[in-house]
Amino acid sequence: MTEEIGKFELTQMFAAAARKIREQHEYLSQLDSVAGDGDHGSTMLRVVQCMEEASHSDSTENLGSLLRDLGWSVMGVDGGASSALLGTFFSGMGDAAADKKSIDCRELARAFEGGLRAIAKVSRAKPGDKTMMDALDPAVSAFRTMASLDKNVMQAMEEAATAAQAGADSTKNLVARFGRAKFVGEKTLGSPDPGAVSIALLFRGFHEGLLQERRT
Amino acid sequence: MQMKKFINDPHHLLPELLEGLALAFPRQVRLVGTNIVARAVPKAAGKVRLVTLGGSGHEPGLSGFVGEGMLDYSVTGEIFAAPGAPRCIEAIQMAAKDSPGVLLVVLNHAGDVLSANITMQAAKKNNIPVQMVLTRDGISYGQNSDSANDRRGLVGCMAVYKVAGAVAEQGDSLDECLRIAQKMEENTRSLAVALRTATHPSTGHTIFELGDDEMEIGMGQHGEAGTGRMKMKSADETAGIMLDMLLENLGVAAGENLLVVLNGSGATTLMELWIVFRAVSKILKARNINLVRSAVGEFITTQEQAGFQIMIARMDTELVRLWDAPSNAPYFVTR
Numbered sequence: 001m002t003e004e005i006g007k008f009e010l011t012q013m014f015a016a017a018a019r020k021i022r023e024q025h026e027y028l029s030q031l032d033s034v035a036g037d038g039d040h041g042s043t044m045l046r047v048v049q050c051m052e053e054a055s056h057s058d059s060t061e062n063l064g065s066l067l068r069d070l071g072w073s074v075m076g077v078d079g080g081a082s083s084a085l086l087g088t089f090f091s092g093m094g095d096a097a098a099d100k101k102s103i104d105c106r107e108l109a110r111a112f113e114g115g116l117r118a119i120a121k122v123s124r125a126k127p128g129d130k131t132m133m134d135a136l137d138p139a140v141s142a143f144r145t146m147a148s149l150d151k152n153v154m155q156a157m158e159e160a161a162t163a164a165q166a167g168a169d170s171t172k173n174l175v176a177r178f179g180r181a182k183f184v185g186e187k188t189l190g191s192p193d194p195g196a197v198s199i200a201l202l203f204r205g206f207h208e209g210l211l212q213e214r215r216t
Numbered sequence: 217m218q219m220k221k222f223i224n225d226p227h228h229l230l231p232e233l234l235e236g237l238a239l240a241f242p243r244q245v246r247l248v249g250t251n252i253v254a255r256a257v258p259k260a261a262g263k264v265r266l267v268t269l270g271g272s273g274h275e276p277g278l279s280g281f282v283g284e285g286m287l288d289y290s291v292t293g294e295i296f297a298a299p300g301a302p303r304c305i306e307a308i309q310m311a312a313k314d315s316p317g318v319l320l321v322v323l324n325h326a327g328d329v330l331s332a333n334i335t336m337q338a339a340k341k342n343n344i345p346v347q348m349v350l351t352r353d354g355i356s357y358g359q360n361s362d363s364a365n366d367r368r369g370l371v372g373c374m375a376v377y378k379v380a381g382a383v384a385e386q387g388d389s390l391d392e393c394l395r396i397a398q399k400m401e402e403n404t405r406s407l408a409v410a411l412r413t414a415t416h417p418s419t420g421h422t423i424f425e426l427g428d429d430e431m432e433i434g435m436g437q438h439g440e441a442g443t444g445r446m447k448m449k450s451a452d453e454t455a456g457i458m459l460d461m462l463l464e465n466l467g468v469a470a471g472e473n474l475l476v477v478l479n480g481s482g483a484t485t486l487m488e489l490w491i492v493f494r495a496v497s498k499i500l501k502a503r504n505i506n507l508v509r510s511a512v513g514e515f516i517t518t519q520e521q522a523g524f525q526i527m528i529a530r531m532d533t534e535l536v537r538l539w540d541a542p543s544n545a546p547y548f549v550t551r
Contacts, residue, residue, distance in 0.1 A: 081298065
């Protein structure tokens with residue numbers, strides 16, 4: 001049973017998340033072409049590459065600084081708002097995570113919440129605006145709820161992934177109210193937000209990475 | 217369909233276009249760090265430095281305004297995409313060296329603002345004196361009143377670069393540069409019209425759709441739709457509709473002094489721009505509004521989009537003097 005997350009688990013989570021994104025990057029770009037430049041998939045490919053590099057064997061075992069470094073490298077991807085938001089999320093997680101080699105479920109919940117807080121400081125995007133926040137916010141809430149019920153990381157991540165997916169699906173019925181997409185408004189109806197779909201893929205990958213780690 | 221543009225590799229547009237700019241204007245600009253445009257001759261120590269950031273594909277904006285009298289650094293993003301915060305911080309750190317402070321000028325677009333906010337946080341943490349001004353000039357069609365945060369950044373940033381750059385060149389304090397930048401920003405409004413779409417140079421896709429007999433007022437800087445889609449109108453009629461909205465939004469009264477910038481979007485001929493400018497000038501005269509300064513040309517474009525932006529700004533003697541101050545920026549030379 002996964003009780004603690006260390007660098008090994010994080011590496012597995014990031015690798016699985018990267019696989020999810022690589023499988024779907026063309027679909028992500030296609031979704032982005034509804035209201036954007038159609039480059040979200042290629043941005044996400046560069047983001048997951050940073051995630052894999054951050055958890056590379058040479059990097060620090062200290063999860064706080066590993067996540068902070070990851071945040072900055074993701075921001076450096078220069079992929080517009082999506083890489084800036086994800087980078088901020090990881091660096092906020094790093095600030096909130098204790099400078100330890102492993103963290104338990106409650107500590108990971110606090111780190112996720114720190115990531116959300118960091119985003120709130122730099123962006124006015126709120127759930128309901130049809131952005132990645134529509135998947136990220138429910139994922140973090142679900143994780144926190146499970147952590148407070150003393151569930152383990154695996155169970156909490158499964159709930160978070162499910163909540164992220166539901167959040168991403170819900171963006172189909174939303175009209176973009178934030179960022180450049182808001183200026184195409186109604187045209188975005190019926191198609192999910194690519195950033196929210198990416199978040200769902202990442203959390204699904206995190207869960208699968210944990211499952212895999214458990215099997216080996 | 218094959219994209220018809222003179223490029224080499226759609227994935228290497230940014231480094232190639234920057235290299236071209238630096239080679240064409242070696243006495244004004246050079247490239248530093250990672251895709252950052254800086255002055256060829258750095259500003260003297262002890263003076264405030266101006267930094268801007270933003271996506272590419274809008275040439276000559278924004279990097280064409282780096283030079284004596286205007287910007288010190290331009291942090292360039294990929295086509296239509298904001299640069300990430302790490303490179304913005306890199307530029308801020310370079311700018312802060314031997315300087316009493318840095319003014320960060322940011323166009324109000326979600327991605328740019330995000331990177332700017334992260335940059336400001338990092339600067340604060342490192343005790344670098346930075347102030348930020350958001351340029352929010354672009355009004356929407358049919359909205360006479362709006363909140364400043366709803367307005368997008370269009371060509372108005374150029375006026376802010378010009379006057380704030382002039383104050384910084386004088387050796388004034390960061391607070392004074394901020395005051396002038398804010399005064400210019402608050403008194404500037406722009407409105408865009410498009411009549412033909414453009415092709416995204418990386419993807420080859422058109423960035424919006426418009427009927428052959430249509431035009432659209434209220435466009436964003438990247439071809440984001442406005443709400444004023446209508447049948448094509450003449451230069452005089454179009455200028456009339458747009459100027460009415462601009463004057464009302466800024467609350468311009470008879471007897472006031474205006475700067476007007478007419479900015480071509482990339483595929484609008486100078487012939488058309490002069491004909492539109494003639495209309496603008498006549499309308500202002502009829503309303504007893506003084507056209508004290510003007511600029512007509514391509515300053516911030518959207519590839520080969522056809523259309524233009526009209527920018528109006530309320531000017532006082534202080535702003536006029538700063539607007540007239542010398543600049544050797546490649547795409548805005550004043551003597």
